[in-house]
Amino acid sequence: MKESHSLGISPTLSAIYNSTKSAGLGRGICAPGTRTSQIEQLLEWARNPEAGKAYWINGMAGTGKTSIAYSLCTELNKASNPNNTPKLGASFFCSRRILECRQVKHIIPTISHQLAQCSQPFQYALDKVLESDPDASTRALKIQFEKLIVQPLLEARESLPANFIVVVDALDECENEDHISEILDLILSPAYTLPIKFIVSSRPEPEIYERMMALVDKQPLALLVLHDLDAKVVKADIEAYMKGELEHIPLTDTQWARIIERCGVLFIYASTVCHSVKHGHETNTLNEALAALSMTADSASIPMGPGGDDAIDDMYTTILTAAFKRAEKSSRMQDLLETIISALEPITIHILATLLDLENTHQVEELLKPLRSVLNLKEATGIVTALHVSFSDFIFTASRSGKFYCTPRIRHAALAESCLCLIDAVEPKFNICGLSSSNQSDDEIEGLDRRVSQAISPSLIYACRYWSAHLCLGEHRERLVGLVSNFFSYRLLVWMEVLNLTKQMRFGASIVRDAENWCNERDVPEDMAKIAHDAWQFVSAYAMNPVCQSTSHIYVSMLPFWPRSRPIAVAYMPRTSGMLEPKGTAVTRRQQSLLATWKIFGYLVYSIGLSVDGTRIAASTTYAIALLDTSTGEEILHINNPQKKDIHDIAISPDGARMVFGGVGGGYLLDVSTGITTPLCAGRIPQVASVAFSPDGSSVAIGSPDSKVYLCSSDRGNLIIGPLKGHTGGVTSVAFSPDGRFIASGSRDKSIRIWDPKSGRVVGNPLEGHTDTVRSVSYYPDGSHLVSGSNDETIRVWDLKTGQSIMEPLKGHSDWVSCTAVSPNGSLIASASGDNSIRLYNAETGQIVLVLPEGGANGNRSLVFSPDSLRLFSSSWDGKIHVWNLQDIDPPYDSCPTDHSDIRCVRYSPDGLRVVSCSDNGTICVWDVQTGEIVLGPLKGHDQNIHISAVDYSPAGTYIASSSWDLTLRLWSAQDGKDIHGPIKGHTEHVNCVRFSPDSLLIVSGSFDQTVRIWDVTSGQQVIEPLRGHSDAIWSVSFSPDGSLVLSGSRDCTIRVWDMRTGQTVIGPLEGHGNAIISIELSPDGSQILSGSWDGTIRTWDPLTGQTISLMGEDREGVQALAGMQSAAFSPDARHISGELILTLEGHKWMVDTAQFSPDGSHVVSCSGDGIRFWDLTSFETYWKGNSTTDASEGALETPMIDTNTAPKSWTMNKNGWVVDQRQQRLLWVPCDLQTWFQPFPNDFVISRQNSLEVKFDQVNIGEKWTNCFRAS
Known part of the structure; x- marks a missing residue:
């Protein structure tokens, strides 16, 4: 049976009317x-x-709304025939006292989720929605309502009961009045049938009252006002309730009459009185309790509406006075x-x-006894709460509670101190649940839930x-400074363990961020x-990435990769x-x-925009727009673009x-709360x-691309002024000045214009200087300067008083x-480019202060x-948003100019200690194979x-030769x-290849000129006439071992x-390949x-007969679809050129251009557009089963493989950044900004366009040894 997706919407089960937590309240x-x-x-x-x-x-506090709603749910749940009687479909009982139950x-x-449990057709329809949008439950309320309620209901309409009822109790106890209003608008909207x-049910709060009374005006029978009921009826109900509650209490008729009279028409009053009387009877203080109640004001004459608080206050004061x-x-x-409150x-x-540092729970129970009239203790769970929310309101209002004010x-x-002391005292302070191996995710550990419940107390969780x-x-408090x-410094990691093991890590970053803000607001060291x-950054990086699947990797993966200076x-x-x-x-x-990478779309993100307070970020693409919470990356609004046109x-x-x-x-306005869009200018701007x-x-x-500004x-989206005309090319960017007095626009006509938004007139002359399209304009925070970015690869800063560029164009x-963007504090200019980089400049001097690593940008x-x-x-073409930290900026590393150019060829030095590489940008570098550092170059000349x-x-080893498409060679x-x-x-045309x-x-x-030429090293001159015979470009050349022959x-x-x-052809032409021969x-x-x-x-040929000896690659699945074989080479001992192919060395992300054995045969070096990789083959020396070395064009290098039964340990990195062994056990998680440079086994070392990375797994405390990796103090 197909598994339902409905649990994936994360329902709050404690909000169901008869949940365990509900009983606890x-x-x-x-x-x-x-x-x-x-x-x-x-x-x-x-x-x-x-x-x-x-x-x-509708009812005031204490009028019994929740009890009525609970009873109604119970009655509706008794319905046995769903076709003829009303049936409970779902319930949600809101509560201020339960965090998840007070969030709309x-x-x-x-x-x-509950409707899906009641109706299979609804569940099937819901599953369809969740298959297409698994994150529907995280969207804006309107999107939630339409996808999780409306669409499944309409599809399952015919199979549902005629009267399917949903009960929402105490809506006023939810946070955020706007959200309360919004969900009522959805429920009451005539747009949904x-x-x-x-x-x-709720109190008559303004945001609820207005909307519900509008409903009642149309449907007079849709209202029950509890505080407007006939007082005699209410008093009779209260009397019946109290006689049931106090049935076994020996009260005289006079006492009965007195307490019933005191309760009047407020159920909460009656409930509290019953609590007090029962407690007095249990503790042999009944007469004292009754005497205390006799001192309260008579509530019989007090209405149930406004004014009822006075009676409740009087009762609470009396009870507390007696208790204390x-x-x-x-x-x-x-x-x-x-x-408790x-x-x-x-x-x-x-x-x-624990929080109050009492010896045991017996002490708590003894202290609770005098307060049982206003506090509720559930014996089954041990949970203590206020008897009613009105008691909390009373305690926290000084004018009402007087000396009992909290x-x-x-x-x-005081609670913060208690919590921090409790965390500090935790034992053990490392590996709190005794995890035996770091190779497993938490979900894979058998019996972990039992270990967690034994090792982590509810007090520690709180x-x-x-x-x-x-x-x-x-x-x-000064003591808090020391505790924080x-x-x-000492307890962060074990705290992270607790959060992760109890499935609360999603709160981690916000918890630490609150503490950081607290530090920033106070005079702390x-x-x-x-x-x-x-x-905050450490916890964020852990919580937002797959590494949080394993608690042990807080230590095994997060710590080793965290910058040592941090x-x-x-x-x-x-x-x-x-480690x-x-x-x-x-x-x-x-x-x-x-800090984070959020994958929000499967295609490019055109633009992002940030809210003024920085809590929300919007993103646009071809098919949709999204709104995300910047603290978590959670998507809170997602709207598909029905036109499916680029935004x-x-x-x-x-x-x-x-x-x-x-x-x-065209352009549209979007109401975030409702999801309703309004076209700008009535849709008259087509683009x-x-x-x-x-x-x-x-x-x-x-x-607009029509060269105008509107x-x-x-x-309402109506046109105020415009179109503003002046540009002669499409307008690509607009920006308001910080004071709103001006609008700047950049254009394909290479200029920038400043406009007065009141008159629509151009202010001053156009700002000119760029030599290509102006793509972006941004104001300084004080409005004095403007920054522009262009297709000419430069950024300019303009003085708006003079209209002149104030510094040299910013290049790089x-x-x-x-x-482009200017930081709100005016200190930095940021620029994004098609070259995959983000650069930051000093806004005063124009100097580059930071180049963000390419590993995180795409x-x-x-x-x-x-x-x-x-x-x-920043947003990228692959559908991601990246979040970068800009504090403690280090100066940019003056790296090799090949950073942004593909490496096309690599060759070993004769001693195997260096390799030389060449790049698309005309430079040559020599690298140390042990350190990855450049030891010579960049050599420039081409x-x-x-x-x-x-x-x-x-x-x-004396010389390096190079060939270039500039038609020359160099020595x-x-x-x-x-x-x-x-x-x-x-x-006379591009030179493709060169060999000594x-x-x-020689x-x-x-x-490309179809010739092979021989040159004298000493003079640089040709030694014989060009060798002619080929009818197309020459792609590969080499010498025979004795130097007497040349191959092409x-x-x-x-x-x-x-x-x-x-200079004559002595063998060939040899025919058989079906495309260019690019290695010989x-x-x-x-x-x-x-x-x-x-x-x-790959082919091997008999040079005497010209016949093919062997053919490799033909039978590999999909090989004909590859771009082609880029390189082939003999190993030094000439053994590895043919035979069965049984190993693919994976690691390159792009096509492999060249590969070569090291002089001693211990390594293979390969290069690709993503860098140079060194592959250690020494582990396989005694295990060769075949004798073939080839290389494929989709990022894989293939060599003979060892017998898997005797293979040494090996590893690969999966798409989530986990380094795993042959059994898919987790060894390490690599941070997303370093994954580009990680090398899979047997890759020994990597030199990328920017960086190199090496990780050795020898003699490290991972797996079952991970428990030795950290020493708590």
């Missing part, structure tokens, strides 16, 4: 014989299919009471005992979850603030032992961690209520390139500048700073940015990089062997010719 049905007419009235409405779609139970965003997913009815008068330890009891979720007596800041500070919330809500500092910030590494690495030690320039030059730009209004976006289909809100949010500027109202990009399109200037958000096709080391000193002869000319003779005295080259391979699909003395070698003994071709095959 003391909810239940009405007392027998009470509220019967009201419940029957509700059932009658539910039975009537014509009665309307919603009903409101959980209501719709929870209702949808659904086979379902809603019953909502009897108490021997009043201060302890006050602490207990305030802790201030707790951020319902807590047990065990948690109370000062929140004092109590929260402390870990809420310590920073109490910290921020509390007053400042100790937490970050500087190093404490720094470690708090670093902890505070977390400084604090915790000295306590480690036998993995990532090495190489990727680690040493790592400028900062990439080029997007922006969020200053108040966050609206978004504007535009593209090929939009750029949009921007004015600082006050009243208007929107639009730049100004529209952000309210090697492709068009797609976006074709950058758009970027924006956070309001605090500490982070930068025409810049023109493809260098090949390089070779002379066998004597370099291998010692100092000197250009020996300058350009060696002769070829065995005696180092060079052979091949060209051509795009004409043939091979020729030439006599060096005569003669075996050391001269018995075989080896060739590799773009046809995907």
